[in-house]
Amino acid sequence: MVGATLGSxxxxxxxxxxxxxxxxxxxxxVEWAKNNGAHASYGxxxxxxxxxxxxxxxxxxxxxxxxxxxxxxGNIKGKVLVDVANPLDFSKGMPPTLSVCNSDxxxxxxxxxxxxxxxxxxxxxxxxxxxxxxSLVPGEHDAFVCGNDPQAKAQAVEILKSFGWRSIxxxxxxxxxxxxxxxxxxxxxxxxxxxxxxxxFRIAR
Amino acid sequence: MVGATLGSxxxxxxxxxxxxxxxxxxxxxVEWAKNNGAHASYGxxxxxxxxxxxxxxxxxxxxxxxxxxxxxxGNIKGKVLVDVANPLDFSKGMPPTLSVCNSDxxxxxxxxxxxxxxxxxxxxxxxxxxxxxxSLVPGEHDAFVCGNDPQAKAQAVEILKSFGWRSIxxxxxxxxxxxxxxxxxxxxxxxxxxxxxxxxFRIAR
Numbered sequence: 001m002v003g004a005t006l007g008s009x010x011x012x013x014x015x016x017x018x019x020x021x022x023x024x025x026x027x028x029x030v031e032w033a034k035n036n037g038a039h040a041s042y043g044x045x046x047x048x049x050x051x052x053x054x055x056x057x058x059x060x061x062x063x064x065x066x067x068x069x070x071x072x073x074g075n076i077k078g079k080v081l082v083d084v085a086n087p088l089d090f091s092k093g094m095p096p097t098l099s100v101c102n103s104d105x106x107x108x109x110x111x112x113x114x115x116x117x118x119x120x121x122x123x124x125x126x127x128x129x130x131x132x133x134x135s136l137v138p139g140e141h142d143a144f145v146c147g148n149d150p151q152a153k154a155q156a157v158e159i160l161k162s163f164g165w166r167s168i169x170x171x172x173x174x175x176x177x178x179x180x181x182x183x184x185x186x187x188x189x190x191x192x193x194x195x196x197x198x199x200x201f202r203i204a205r
Numbered sequence: 206m207v208g209a210t211l212g213s214x215x216x217x218x219x220x221x222x223x224x225x226x227x228x229x230x231x232x233x234x235v236e237w238a239k240n241n242g243a244h245a246s247y248g249x250x251x252x253x254x255x256x257x258x259x260x261x262x263x264x265x266x267x268x269x270x271x272x273x274x275x276x277x278x279g280n281i282k283g284k285v286l287v288d289v290a291n292p293l294d295f296s297k298g299m300p301p302t303l304s305v306c307n308s309d310x311x312x313x314x315x316x317x318x319x320x321x322x323x324x325x326x327x328x329x330x331x332x333x334x335x336x337x338x339x340s341l342v343p344g345e346h347d348a349f350v351c352g353n354d355p356q357a358k359a360q361a362v363e364i365l366k367s368f369g370w371r372s373i374x375x376x377x378x379x380x381x382x383x384x385x386x387x388x389x390x391x392x393x394x395x396x397x398x399x400x401x402x403x404x405x406f407r408i409a410r
Contacts, residue, residue, distance in 0.1 A: 092308070095380075097307050098307055101307055101387075102302050102303055102306055102307070102390075103302050138409065139409045140344075140409065141407075141409035169395075169398070171391070172394060172398075175300075176394050178390045179391030179392075179393075179394050180391060182306075182387040182388070182390050183387070183388070183391060185383045185384035185387050186349075186376070186381070186384030186385060186387065188384075189376045189381050189384050190374075190376075190408055192377075193374070194410055197410065199408055200408075200409050200410075201406065201407070201408065202346075203395055203404055203405075203407070204342050204345065204407045205343070205403070205405075
């Protein structure tokens with residue numbers, strides 16, 4: 001759902017998007033491409049990784065490293081990887097816990113596993129409808145970015161601005177992903193509280 | 206610092222406050238009481254716990270259970286305990302990690318250790334200057350409360366309102382303390398980013 005939502009928005013604002021999946025002909029990816037016109041296509045994770053100038057990781061956080069391994073280190077080498085995933089572990093029941101947190105994060109795990117990739121953690125702190133349409137939430141609110149490469153972060157910030165984001169807080173290097181991923185437990189509570197109505201974090205300052 | 210700040214505010218708005226410490230004559234507690242007039246006093250943790258109708262835990266999170274044990278289960282039995290502490294562990298260097306998180310929290314540990322106490326987790330997500338003077342932060346912003354006892358939460362909410370809080374979000378039972386304590390890693394990043402200027406979380410909705 002996150003990948004389809006981001007992919008559709010990227011197509012709408014003029015990008016070419018290839019949706020990657022484990023199989024070359026994933027049913028949902030085929031359907032997504034059919035509904036999104038000539039600039040939308042699909043293929044394996046490796047196909048999508050090789051195709052993209054910028055790569056979005058929209059997989060479930062607990063399988064992101066496996067999916068990126070299938071994507072292929074060579075196919076993402078030197079590229080900006082926008083990591084939208086959260087390491088939510090539903091295996092122990094509800095509410096989910098984080099499979100990594102506190103002294104490490106998924107963003108850092110990905111950066112360590114793929115040191116030649118420019119990982120930018122972004123957009124993991126809001127519903128995907130809000131990611132691509134920030135005006136759904138009333139008033140001022142914030143997106144966060146972090147990562148080790150300033151140019152990659154600047155590129156991610158430009159993409160976020162093209163989605164409509166006006167306030168984007170740069171939290172520093174990729175270790176700040178601990179902080180944004182650890183927002184998920186309160187996010188899930190709020191999601192229940194507001195009955196799935198759009199909301200987002202704002203840092204009042 | 207948190208205890209002194211909260212204590213002074215409580216005295217200012219008409220309460221009697223006894224500051225508890227490990228020793229009966231803690232130098233800082235004596236100094237605090239001297240500076241805060243006739244309604245301010247000091248004593249051991251047990252003295253303070255016995256004295257208070259409502260008890261605030263403003264100790265360092267990693268020693269809160271030890272401090273509350275010194276306070277004495279009998280002295281806090283049946284009372285509202287507002288838990289302001291965060292389980293920040295500085296022993297492994299900077300940034301601190303949380304000594305408990307993800308599938309548990311300090312708030313829950315305290316509630317389990319003292320089942321007859323009505324624990325309300327509150328005010329642990331902002332600087333102590335903001336706790337007692339929310340108008341220091343511009344615009345709308347939020348305080349969070351959680352706990353198992355609705356009446357205890359209502360009492361904590363009244364105290365927060367008397368501090369000037371206008372928006373107080375009830376996150377549900379004490380397990381929501383996981384979410385508010387896990388805000389600390391991003392809070393610490395923002396604290397560095399905003400050069401210690403007042404800020405706070407807002408849930409835009």
